[in-house]
Structure formats: structure tokens, C-alpha cells
Amino acid sequence: MPHRNAPLTETGRLRLARCIVEDGWSIRRAAERFQVSHTTAARWARRYQELGVAGMADRSSRPRCSPARTVQRTERRICKLRVTHRLGPARIAARLGLSPSTVHRVLVRYGMPPLTHLDRASGSPVRRYERDRPGELVHIDVKKLGNIPDGGGHRVLGRAAGRRNRQATTTAQRNAHGNPRLGHGFLHTALDDHSRLAYTEILTDETKETAAAFLLRAQTWFAARNIVIERVLTDNGSCYRSRLWAETCTCLGITHKRTRPYRPQTNGKVERFHRTLADEWAYARPYTSEAERRAALDPWLHMYNHHRGHTALKGQPPISRVTNLPGQYI
Numbered sequence: 001m002p003h004r005n006a007p008l009t010e011t012g013r014l015r016l017a018r019c020i021v022e023d024g025w026s027i028r029r030a031a032e033r034f035q036v037s038h039t040t041a042a043r044w045a046r047r048y049q050e051l052g053v054a055g056m057a058d059r060s061s062r063p064r065c066s067p068a069r070t071v072q073r074t075e076r077r078i079c080k081l082r083v084t085h086r087l088g089p090a091r092i093a094a095r096l097g098l099s100p101s102t103v104h105r106v107l108v109r110y111g112m113p114p115l116t117h118l119d120r121a122s123g124s125p126v127r128r129y130e131r132d133r134p135g136e137l138v139h140i141d142v143k144k145l146g147n148i149p150d151g152g153g154h155r156v157l158g159r160a161a162g163r164r165n166r167q168a169t170t171t172a173q174r175n176a177h178g179n180p181r182l183g184h185g186f187l188h189t190a191l192d193d194h195s196r197l198a199y200t201e202i203l204t205d206e207t208k209e210t211a212a213a214f215l216l217r218a219q220t221w222f223a224a225r226n227i228v229i230e231r232v233l234t235d236n237g238s239c240y241r242s243r244l245w246a247e248t249c250t251c252l253g254i255t256h257k258r259t260r261p262y263r264p265q266t267n268g269k270v271e272r273f274h275r276t277l278a279d280e281w282a283y284a285r286p287y288t289s290e291a292e293r294r295a296a297l298d299p300w301l302h303m304y305n306h307h308r309g310h311t312a313l314k315g316q317p318p319i320s321r322v323t324n325l326p327g328q329y330i
Helices: 010-021 027-034 038-056 072-085 089-096 100-109 159-168 208-223 243-252 264-282 290-295 297-306
Strands: 138-146 184-192 198-203 231-234 255-258
Touching (some): 010 027, 010 038, 027 038, 072 100, 138 208, 138 264, 184 208, 198 208, 198 297, 243 255, 264 297, 290 297
Parallel strands (some): 138 231, 231 255
Antiparallel strands (some): 184 198
């Protein structure tokens, strides 16, 4: 495509060529009239004689041959290392004695998918899916977090100060040797597949009674946003294989699906949400107590659902995909 100051567009080239070939103008006279060089005028006249109007189009500037291009055998070795060992350009370049930029160009030339789009176990491209409407599928999972001692833990203050705060925490239980047991918080999360809308609670355990009660509250929370849960997807944890869980799903009219054993990728949306939760809430700033961190969860969840742009939603927040909110069209 010609630049904005080009003296000749395709139409101008055609007029130039016709003046020379059909009207009998000299090349020098036509070059002066269209303000181009003598060689340029001769080139477009020659192309018009050989190809006609089609010869006025731009041609690719790619060379016919590239003597310095990486040999095909080396290109095949690069692709083999990517598929079999799932290595990046820098590590492949170190093995083969090449430049990382050369390896990257070869991978792009052969259409090799990025490492983030490959399944770690098999090396096959990840099959992504998304349900058509909110509530059609809800992912449920549990993440365990260690509680923070009063005054702050070792992640912020270091081992020595963290150990002193741990010993001084009055709410901690003690074992037989008098050492404190701060315990864990269990993050139960229900995340809608279509909208990525998330509901999370911090509970004391992951027993079947706790999981079943959480499902009831999650169903109520989604129903308040006019989302009817049709099916849920969980891993193979004992609480999700219990009779109580199955009875709760039946009473709510929810179909329960479980992932394949040792395949957490199937429930990857909620797994990825828990990673975001840890980065942006749980370990985002130095909390001085577990109570302070828990108090920050609800504001963060509101920000995630209503204000934080999601890359899978083209930069829009999850609530943007829930189009049937009460009072929305009043």
C-alpha cells in the first residue's frame, strides 16, 4: 500500500503507463508530467505491456530466496524440542547454539502454539470452552490458606519476627508441646463459566456438611442475580462424592459433574480464579492479622465482579455478562 506522499497510486500508475504505451508519449516526457524518475516511468510502462491493468498492483517485497535462512534440519529440531520438551525460545536456543530471536521466528513460521496454550502433561493444544448463558455451568472448588498470626506472619516480617507473633497469638490452639496451631481458612468458591461471576466464602473446613451448606448459599446468591444454576463441576474430593452432596444437588435441581481424576485442568477456570485471589487479595499487602485479611475479601470480590476487567471478557467485568439483573431495564 503506498504511503500518503507517494506520487503514484495504482490509478496514477495506470494513467502513466497508458500515456506511454497507448498515447505514444516518450518516457522522459511522461516522467516529467507525473513527477517521477525516468526508471520509474519505464518500469510501470513495461509492467503494463506485460500484465495489463493487473500489473499496476503492489508486489510483495519478500525476496525470492533467503540464503541466510535457518536450514530445514535445524528448524525440525527446534519444532521437535518444543513439542516433546515444551521449551521456550531461550532454552531451545541454548541447546542448539542459536539466537533466541531465530528460534522464535522459526516457531512462528511453523505456527507452533505458545506454551501457555499447551497442556503440560501431553503437550497438546488446550481445548477451551465457554457455556452460552449464565448458570449453565458453575465451577466449584476449595483452596486452603494458612491463617495469619496477630502482628503479621513470616512472609512479611521474616522467620524470627513471624515466629514471635505466632507464639504471642492468643486465639491460637496449642499442641501437646505448647506450640500454637493457627489453623487454616478454607476458601469455597462457586464461579459461573459464562460470566466468570464469583462467590467465595472463608469456612472452617471442607467436610460434606460445610460443602453442602455452601452450595445452598451459593444457589441463593446467584438466584438474587437471576441466575439459575443448572449444573456444577467439581473435583473428586470426598465432600463432593458424599451422599449429602448428591442429595443437596437433587433437591436444588442441579446436575453434578466431576472432573477426571488427576486432571485439574478440567476445572481450570476456578483454579485460575484462586490464583488471582491469592495474588490480588491474600498476599497483595502485609496484613497484620487474619481478621484484617478476611475483612478485605468482600470489597475485593465486589471489585472483581463489578469493576475489574477480565481478559476472557475483552476487558469487561464479569457482571457485564449478566444481562438480566433485577431493575436493569427500569
